[in-house]
Amino acid sequence: MAKAQSNKIQRRAFVAALLKERGDTLVIPGLGSATWDCSASGDSPEYLYSWGGMGLAVATALGLALAQPKRRVLALTGDGEMMMGIGSLGVVAAEAPSNLAILVLDNESFGETGRQVGLTAARTDLCKVAEGFGITRTMTVTAQGDAPELAKFLFKAPGPVFAVAKIGLSEDPWSLPIRDGAAIARRFRIALGLEKA
Numbered sequence: 001m002a003k004a005q006s007n008k009i010q011r012r013a014f015v016a017a018l019l020k021e022r023g024d025t026l027v028i029p030g031l032g033s034a035t036w037d038c039s040a041s042g043d044s045p046e047y048l049y050s051w052g053g054m055g056l057a058v059a060t061a062l063g064l065a066l067a068q069p070k071r072r073v074l075a076l077t078g079d080g081e082m083m084m085g086i087g088s089l090g091v092v093a094a095e096a097p098s099n100l101a102i103l104v105l106d107n108e109s110f111g112e113t114g115r116q117v118g119l120t121a122a123r124t125d126l127c128k129v130a131e132g133f134g135i136t137r138t139m140t141v142t143a144q145g146d147a148p149e150l151a152k153f154l155f156k157a158p159g160p161v162f163a164v165a166k167i168g169l170s171e172d173p174w175s176l177p178i179r180d181g182a183a184i185a186r187r188f189r190i191a192l193g194l195e196k197a
Contacts, residue, residue, distance in 0.1 A: 009166060010168060014167065025154075026064060027076055030075070049179075051181065089162070093135050106126065130162040135162045139162075141164070
């Protein structure tokens with residue numbers, strides 16, 4: 001069982017509850033815990049894992065949303081990775097794809113590099129940052145029971161939408177999906193109907 005801050009959302013269970021509601025949404029998980037949570041919730045060929053693109057989850061999801069306008073696309077990332085790729089929010093606002101959703105799992109720390117205190121632990125409000133870039137539909141959730149409302153926002157509301165879930169810093173076990181980049185890309189292309197199995 002994972003140890004987490006008791007006053008924060010338990011990340012693994014929260015992400016699993018959200019992903020059960022995704023329908024045919026394509027998911028671009030960021031590095032680290034976002035990838036492990038997707039894998040732990042039940043791996044899918046509609047998850048495009050990246051094993052070396054720190055800061056690129058939102059940019060990748062944006063490109064996919066523009067290329068696949070009939071499919072909903074979710075970028076699922078952490079606060080550290082979002083800060084690293086913060087400029088991509090300007091392009092999201094400029095392009096304004098109606099099928100794009102972004103969820104930042106914010107544990108207010110840099111969990112992957114040693115659990116240092118992160119920028120969102122003090123004064124940085126990522127929803128306000130997104131609004132400053134021009135993304136008008138934002139939401140912050142702070143409770144485990146917010147999952148149903150957040151799922152509707154992420155998977156049904158006209159995009160682009162941007163959400164932050166204030167999660168606890170936890171020690172969930174790793175759940176590593178396949179790591180072969182060519183195999184990940186091929187199964188994703190098959191799931192999109194761009195390639196035959």
